[in-house]
Amino acid sequence: MNHYPVLARIRLNPHHRAVHRDLRDATQMHRTVMRMAPDNLGHSPRLQAGLLYRLEETDTASTLLVQAAQLDPALLPAGYGHAEIKDLAPMFSALRKGLAVRYRIVLNPAKRERLPQDQKNKRGKIIPLSGGDADQWWLRRAADAGLNVHLLTPTNVAPIRPQGPQAPPMRHSLIRYDGTATVTDPDALTQAVLNGIGRGKPYGAGLLSLAPAAAA
Incomplete structure (x- = not known):
């Protein structure tokens, strides 16, 4: 069960x-x-x-x-x-291939800096993405999560900078995406909703909300 x-x-x-x-x-x-x-x-x-x-x-x-x-x-x-x-x-029980949905998610689109060959043993910085780069990042992650996005509307959200002595010294740039999509893989989508998407989950990012799209 x-x-x-x-x-x-x-x-x-x-x-x-x-x-x-x-x-x-x-x-x-x-x-x-x-x-x-x-x-x-x-x-x-x-x-x-x-x-x-x-x-x-x-x-x-x-x-x-x-x-x-x-x-x-x-x-x-x-x-x-x-x-x-x-x-x-x-909501989970209703997910099926071909279902039209509305979605909302706040994300921290980012990539890791690529370092030159002589620094291959080091890890590059996490670089926040914005504009078209962030949109493409979301489209790729949505596809991996079992969603074919038809419409996306980005809204910038106030960035998050964790505070306190134990907080990581990293500023999280946040973008909210609203739009419509079609379910392509219900199992992948279920896992994406359960586990969240992207970085910054302890600070309010990654929760994917779904609702049936209104019939035309």
Whole structure:
């Protein structure tokens, strides 16, 4: 029997001190969302929980989407926000080859710098991509994930720079993609939704959301 994750949609309380802190600091946001996952998950708790999240902001509200195998919003700070839990099993069960879908994802498109031959034993820097290079990166990753993208609309998102003494010294450039696509490989797509796509998953990137496309 398959055990699919759930999705928590949390409308954040704009007057809560912890919300203000988390919106300023991606490291703190990661710690807050991980409070909803079970304890004692070992060395890589986010990975073991299958936890992915995305922040969606408008002029009037901030909403946090969190996907994981198990989530308990009651473990969030009191008054942090209003949470609704959705079972994703019907969405996964509906995936089939040829299905038209709408998608949304925030990504950290990047590539590793290619070093000259005399430095082949070293690893190049991670270089963020933008513009057409980022679009092509997403099209390639989407194809690998079992999606044939028909339409993509990029929106730049505020970059993430993790904070704190244990945070990696790397700035994550984020781009949100919205559009339509056709499912080409349901199994690959299922794994992409479960595992996320690209880098920056602890900081709000990689969560792929799908919905049936409206009939023409």
